[in-house]
Amino acid sequence: MYQSKLFYKTLKKAPKSVEAVSSALLTRAGFIDQAGAGSYSFLPLGLKVLKKIENIIREEMIAIEGQEILMPALTPKENWQKTGRWESFDVLFKLKGNNKKEYALAPTHEEIISPLAKKIILSYKDLPFYLFQIQTKFRDELRVKSGLLRTREFLMKDLYSFHTNQRDLENYYKKVTKAYLNIFKRCGIKTYKTLASGGSFSKYSHEYQTIAESGEDIIYICNNCQLAINREIKSGVRKCPDCNQSKFDKKKAVEVGNMFQLGDKYSLPFELKFQDKESKEKSVIMGCYGIGLGRLMAAVVENSHDNKGIIWPKEVSPFQVHLIQIGDNRKVKQSAQKVYKDLQNKGVEVLYDDRADKAPGEKFAEADLIGIPIRLVVSEKTLKNNCVEIKKREKTKVELVKINRISRKICCQKS
RNA sequence: CGGGGUAUAGUGUAAUGGCAGCACGAGUCCUUUGGGAGGAUUUAUUCUCGGUUCGAAUCCGAGUACCCCGACCA
Numbered sequence: 001m002y003q004s005k006l007f008y009k010t011l012k013k014a015p016k017s018v019e020a021v022s023s024a025l026l027t028r029a030g031f032i033d034q035a036g037a038g039s040y041s042f043l044p045l046g047l048k049v050l051k052k053i054e055n056i057i058r059e060e061m062i063a064i065e066g067q068e069i070l071m072p073a074l075t076p077k078e079n080w081q082k083t084g085r086w087e088s089f090d091v092l093f094k095l096k097g098n099n100k101k102e103y104a105l106a107p108t109h110e111e112i113i114s115p116l117a118k119k120i121i122l123s124y125k126d127l128p129f130y131l132f133q134i135q136t137k138f139r140d141e142l143r144v145k146s147g148l149l150r151t152r153e154f155l156m157k158d159l160y161s162f163h164t165n166q167r168d169l170e171n172y173y174k175k176v177t178k179a180y181l182n183i184f185k186r187c188g189i190k191t192y193k194t195l196a197s198g199g200s201f202s203k204y205s206h207e208y209q210t211i212a213e214s215g216e217d218i219i220y221i222c223n224n225c226q227l228a229i230n231r232e233i234k235s236g237v238r239k240c241p242d243c244n245q246s247k248f249d250k251k252k253a254v255e256v257g258n259m260f261q262l263g264d265k266y267s268l269p270f271e272l273k274f275q276d277k278e279s280k281e282k283s284v285i286m287g288c289y290g291i292g293l294g295r296l297m298a299a300v301v302e303n304s305h306d307n308k309g310i311i312w313p314k315e316v317s318p319f320q321v322h323l324i325q326i327g328d329n330r331k332v333k334q335s336a337q338k339v340y341k342d343l344q345n346k347g348v349e350v351l352y353d354d355r356a357d358k359a360p361g362e363k364f365a366e367a368d369l370i371g372i373p374i375r376l377v378v379s380e381k382t383l384k385n386n387c388v389e390i391k392k393r394e395k396t397k398v399e400l401v402k403i404n405r406i407s408r409k410i411c412c413q414k415s
Numbered sequence: 416c417g418g419g420g421u422a423u424a425g426u427g428u429a430a431u432g433g434c435a436g437c438a439c440g441a442g443u444c445c446u447u448u449g450g451g452a453g454g455a456u457u458u459a460u461u462c463u464c465g466g467u468u469c470g471a472a473u474c475c476g477a478g479u480a481c482c483c484c485g486a487c488c489a
Contacts, residue, residue: 011440014426016421034481381449
């Protein structure tokens, strides 16, 4: 991508209404734009990151036999009445269509997926299965917060599992735990599995929390085994339920994912049943598992930045390489072009700062702000030695590499 | 939903009730090219509506938007 063509604009200062570090940096670097309270546009750079996160999640879901589907956001009132959530779900977006027909913009999809599953499940032979989608959710939050961390409209991965019994659910629950840890690791953040309230779903749930100053949750991390406990249930918990120790670190954190054992909570209202081996009718046992993509993206930035800007972890960076051309004479331009084409031909995603009218300082400052992990510089100075300069975003050390070796060097680092 | 705050150029900010200014950005021209470079020049319906006043960015009222704290929160 030629930077001269990229739809973006950087800001030296964040708009004054922006407070959280992640939204300040994402706004300043041209990844997102606020459309209103709790609603954001993702610009080309931001959408690239979001898509990378989406693909990581998709891969990990497929690896645990998840099958991708897509359900509607616009959903009929009757489904929500069946579970009582038309009234009890206080952030439900309700709207009226023609003929006074009422709808909910779905904040989650148990009410949609349960009747869907009912059409497929007849016998124990149809179970288990696992369905997920990556789709926009709507929640009419009483108060939005901290940029992408709490919005009214957000992309969410929601996975639902269907089982014949509790033990099978618990086994799958463990698999999802592993998949979640992979996802967060690949996104470059450390998360803590956190025991939390089940809300309206179940007695307990598990959340995946990452430490962040802008976070709205308080968690207590066990010094011994690293299990965390959400403040919302901590008052009743003196010792770590996993290892029985009682020393904890208290931290502010962002919840990037969660998991619930639903049991038959939604099977009952939707009469989600199957026939077992003895031809007896039983309720399907369900689990649900969510990850907020935009929030995860913001959490990555909360975790990984310095005073100059964002530092993207490799797998979620909008581009792998930021190629900067300094000076505009023919030799520099041709050499930079060649490096750009070589890398592209090898499948490396490159943002190429080809702008002739920008001073070097500005280009470097922008590159630091945008935060692509590898920076290459082609200039008269480097070309004297027939070289390209290479620097990692988080390091200060620069290195010169012969121009004909650079694409190979980058491709080696990739793997 | 309760409480608090803010609203001036694209962004950040100034202006006793008395000429709307500055910095950066952006446009044009020139110079410059290794850490947001320099010069010239251009760039505003002070959120909206109403009121007070000779005169309102400034005071008053209403509205709207956004932010923060709390409550709430799969």
